[in-house]
Amino acid sequence: MEAHYRLLLNAFPARHRRQYQEEMLGVLMDRARPGQRRPTLVETVDLLRAATSVRLRALRDTADDHGxxxxxxxxxxxxxxxxxxxxxxxxxxxxxxxxxxxxxxxxxxxxxxxxxxxxxxxxxxxxxxxxxxxxxxxxxxxxxxxxxxxxxxxxxxxxxxxxxxxxxxxxxxxxxxxxxxxxxxxxxxxxxxxxxxxxxxxxxxxxxxxxxxxxxxxxxxxxxxxxxxxxxxxxxxxxxxxxxxxxxxxxxxxxxxxxxxxxxxGSVRRRIATVALPVVVLYLVIDRSFLGYRMATYHFSPPLPLSPEQWVLLALPPVGVFALGIVGLYWYEGRRRPDPVR
Structure with missing residues (x-):
């Protein structure tokens, strides 16, 4: 039972878990019915909703930070x-x-x-x-x-x-x-x-x-x-x-x-680099991956519209790089930030 609760609590941010996990786990274990082996559906939904709320609040706070x-x-x-x-x-x-x-x-x-x-x-x-x-x-x-x-x-x-x-x-x-x-x-x-x-x-x-x-x-x-x-x-x-x-x-x-x-x-420079990388990636994708399409559209009539696969190729690399950059940014800064509990 405790292992299932800990798995659900992993949905909360790491800093939140370090500060409140044992307290939340104790409350959940005390409320469990005798013989209960798994969290109920209501508990699961409530924990995931709370974790999402905490993450969104943290995202809003970081968006307003000085960096x-x-x-x-x-x-x-x-x-x-x-x-x-x-x-x-x-x-x-x-x-x-x-x-x-x-x-x-x-x-x-x-x-x-x-x-x-x-x-x-x-x-x-x-x-x-x-x-x-x-x-x-x-x-x-x-x-x-x-x-x-x-x-x-x-x-x-x-x-x-x-x-x-x-x-x-x-x-x-x-x-x-x-x-x-x-x-x-x-x-x-x-x-x-x-x-x-x-x-x-x-x-x-x-x-x-x-x-x-x-x-x-x-x-x-x-x-x-x-x-x-x-x-x-x-x-x-x-x-x-x-x-x-x-x-x-x-x-x-x-x-x-x-x-x-x-x-x-450094925090400002890292954020600037995170935003600039998708532009560089989009430039490289268009410059390196669409030469054949540009030539074909230039020489043939009527012009050829982009295929669904080409739209994915245009959108996925810059969006993916930006998402990875955001994750890497907060992971790096989270490791450098002092733990408030200690």
């Missing part, structure tokens, strides 16, 4: 700066191509606004308008999701290209919303580290300029407007060569970001 609130504030602004920088990079690259090739299609106003839409979020967060930054971020994210769903019907590959920034947008929105009650990120990080984040964003924008500087003039006979040869794309008389300087700028921006985050508390 998560600080991490959310940092994650929100970093993700917003990344999205704003990538949007500005797209705009700079297109304007550069317009200067090099006169007959490239002019970007529409919605496309330009799409490139600039995260700038107000960054500005609002930096000046301390936390509620406004979170509200704008959520509006932009929901609009991005709606547009992505609509484009998927006509161009399924757009989902693959848009899913990664959409995930970053969701992370930015959640982080900014969680940090509404936190102090402004400029005060949290300080003047110099905030400037470091902005400099990293400018390096991302600068990578677009570096890519344009790698454009080499190559004469093409026949006046073809577009040709693809040996994996190299030619546009009239222009050839975009290896983007090494842009890659170097990306790496410098990454190193600068790590320098900015290094002085944060």
């Amino acid at each position: 998560w609130s600080t991490a959310a504030a940092v994650i929100g602004i970093v993700a917003a700066i990344l999205l704003a920088s990538l949007g500005l990079r797209n705009l700079v690259v297109h304007l550069g191509w317009r200067l090099l090739v006169d007959d490239i299609m002019v970007r529409s106003l919605p496309d330009v606004l799409h490139d600039l839409v995260w700038l107000p979020v960054v500005l609002a967060a930096l000046v301390g308008w936390r509620t406004g930054a979170a509200a704008i971020a959520w509006l932009v994210t929901l609009a991005e999701a709606v547009v992505l769903v609509e484009r998927y019907r006509m161009f399924p590959t757009d989902l693959l290209y848009g899913l990664r920034p959409l995930l970053v947008a969701v992370i930015a929105s959640v982080g900014l919303a969680m940090s509404v009650r936190h102090r402004p990120v400029a005060k949290l990080l300080g003047r110099w580290r905030t400037a470091g984040l902005l400099l990293a964003g400018l390096l991302v924008v600068g990578s677009g300029v570096a890519a344009l500087l790698q454009v080499t003039i190559v004469p093409l006979p026949g006046g073809d407007a577009y040709r693809e040869t040996d994996g190299r794309i030619y546009f009239r008389t222009l050839h975009l060569s290896v983007d090494l300087p842009a890659t170097v700028l990306y790496l410098i921006a990454l190193v600068l970001l790590l320098i900015v985050l290094a002085p944060l508390a």
